[in-house]
Amino acid sequence: MRELPVAGRPPAERADAALNRRRILRAAAEVIAARGPAAVSMDEVARAAGVGVGTVYRRFGDRARLVYAVIDDRERDFQDAFIHGPPPLGPGAAPPERLRAFLHALADRTEAQAELLLMAEADPPGARFRDGSYALYHMHLAMLLARIRPGADTAYLADALLAPLAANLFLHQRRVRGMPLERVKAGLDALAGALIAAPEPS
Amino acid sequence: MRELPVAGRPPAERADAALNRRRILRAAAEVIAARGPAAVSMDEVARAAGVGVGTVYRRFGDRARLVYAVIDDRERDFQDAFIHGPPPLGPGAAPPERLRAFLHALADRTEAQAELLLMAEADPPGARFRDGSYALYHMHLAMLLARIRPGADTAYLADALLAPLAANLFLHQRRVRGMPLERVKAGLDALAGALIAAPEPS
DNA sequence: CCACTAACCGGAAATGTCTCCGCATGACGT
DNA sequence: ACGTCATGCGGAGACATTTCCGGTTAGTGG
Numbered sequence: 397m398r399e400l401p402v403a404g405r406p407p408a409e410r411a412d413a414a415l416n417r418r419r420i421l422r423a424a425a426e427v428i429a430a431r432g433p434a435a436v437s438m439d440e441v442a443r444a445a446g447v448g449v450g451t452v453y454r455r456f457g458d459r460a461r462l463v464y465a466v467i468d469d470r471e472r473d474f475q476d477a478f479i480h481g482p483p484p485l486g487p488g489a490a491p492p493e494r495l496r497a498f499l500h501a502l503a504d505r506t507e508a509q510a511e512l513l514l515m516a517e518a519d520p521p522g523a524r525f526r527d528g529s530y531a532l533y534h535m536h537l538a539m540l541l542a543r544i545r546p547g548a549d550t551a552y553l554a555d556a557l558l559a560p561l562a563a564n565l566f567l568h569q570r571r572v573r574g575m576p577l578e579r580v581k582a583g584l585d586a587l588a589g590a591l592i593a594a595p596e597p598s
Numbered sequence: 599m600r601e602l603p604v605a606g607r608p609p610a611e612r613a614d615a616a617l618n619r620r621r622i623l624r625a626a627a628e629v630i631a632a633r634g635p636a637a638v639s640m641d642e643v644a645r646a647a648g649v650g651v652g653t654v655y656r657r658f659g660d661r662a663r664l665v666y667a668v669i670d671d672r673e674r675d676f677q678d679a680f681i682h683g684p685p686p687l688g689p690g691a692a693p694p695e696r697l698r699a700f701l702h703a704l705a706d707r708t709e710a711q712a713e714l715l716l717m718a719e720a721d722p723p724g725a726r727f728r729d730g731s732y733a734l735y736h737m738h739l740a741m742l743l744a745r746i747r748p749g750a751d752t753a754y755l756a757d758a759l760l761a762p763l764a765a766n767l768f769l770h771q772r773r774v775r776g777m778p779l780e781r782v783k784a785g786l787d788a789l790a791g792a793l794i795a796a797p798e799p800s
Numbered sequence: 801c802c803a804c805t806a807a808c809c810g811g812a813a814a815t816g817t818c819t820c821c822g823c824a825t826g827a828c829g830t
Numbered sequence: 831a832c833g834t835c836a837t838g839c840g841g842a843g844a845c846a847t848t849t850c851c852g853g854t855t856a857g858t859g860g
Binding site: 407409410412413416442447448449450451454 | 806807808809810811
Binding site: 514518521522524525526548549552553555556559560562563564565567568569572575579580582583584586587589590591593594 | 716720723724726727728750751754755757758761762764765766767769770771774777781782784785786788789791792793795796
């Protein structure tokens with residue numbers, strides 16, 4: 397009897413496919429480093445990786461997903477700094493303190509990867525939210541908020557705290573309006589501080 | 599002696615140019631109404647308006663600016679409802695009440711124009727913030743916040759309150775996560791409420 | 801070792817945005 | 831009226847993303 401295609405996980409990647417994935421990722425990182433994130437075309441990445449464009453799309457599906465793959469690769473260490481690392485970012489500190497530390501760290505990584513994030517978040521409208529890292533940050537924030545303000549709509553508030561760190565707003569504040577990074581962090585502090593200190597809503 | 603080109607305002611639009619601007623705006627609105635905002639190409643708008651693509655770009659510069667022109671046209675009345683209209687939206691109500699009313703109204707217009715806003719905000723990364731209406735909302739919000747929390751960085755906080763209403767996040771919450779509109783409004787209330795009720799920061 | 805199939809590959813083509821530039825024309829001084 | 835010229839017009843073309851499909855190949859069961 398044939399194995400029924402019960403909806404399990406999709407079959408594992410073939411060996412050549414996995415090799416190409418690594419090649420493409422490497423090539424993308426190189427091209428980005430060489431010519432800046434804005435000047436990168438899929439064609440160029442494909443050529444640098446020695447594959448056809450079709451292959452890039454088959455492996456990554458999307459321009460945004462390719463860029464996110466590069467980003468995730470770079471900030472893997474940040475991602476578990478706030479999950480497993482030492483306080484105040486990691487567990488062990490009081491939730492309000494962790495919340496602030498997390499927002500500051502997030503502002504720093506946004507500053508560091510701003511151009512790249514802009515590319516990734518812009519292209520298909522929902523891109524930012526379907527990427528795994530957004531879900532991770534959202535979950536973490538919601539968890540902290542739940543400890544600070546039980547009973548609040550922490551899922552919504554997590555989105556609301558992440559929203560001002562969207563790359564397009566962040567870059568507009570930094571470059572067009574000329575806000576220093578410290579001011580952005582202070583603003584986030586004010587917002588988070590209000591959430592922490594406010595008495596129960598009527 | 600020749601008139602020196604002292605940097606004054608750019609010369610007024612020629613009559614034929616103004617006519618084309620109206621034609622294009624009209625055509626854009628029609629095409630959007632007929633086939634949905636997502637299915638609209640500049641080529642198509644140009645054809646419907648009876649002009650060349652070059653003309654569309656000369657008059658509006660950008661896909662996003664064209665779409666914003668359509669949007670602004672539609673919400674002109676909303677824009678002066680909170681400037682000149684009756685309370686609680688317009689002047690006359692207490693700032694906290696006005697703040698809430700404003701956020702609710704903004705959520706409603708985002709709901710109403712969501713697809714259109716998504717188009718407009720997505721295309722060139724900074725589009726949302728360079729449009730005149732963003733500046734208007736930002737200024738209004740900053741003014742209200744200044745009355746509620748003097749001494750705070752109201753310019754930053756205004757951005758932060760506008761950020762969760764970005765079309766891409768809003769649509770993700772509504773469509774992908776299935777949040778009802780009321781929940782979004784309640785979330786905004788919670789955020790604004792915290793800002794209103796919080797004691798002075800340490 | 802062989803046959804078979806699902807996954808994979810490459811690059812041409814479809815589609816869309818935006819630029820460029822030769823030609824036309826409205827606005828204005830005389 | 832008429833000459834001058836900045837402004838405007840149109841559409842071909844440069845360039846980018848994404849889809850499609852005919853031919854190839856890795857993995858597997860016998």
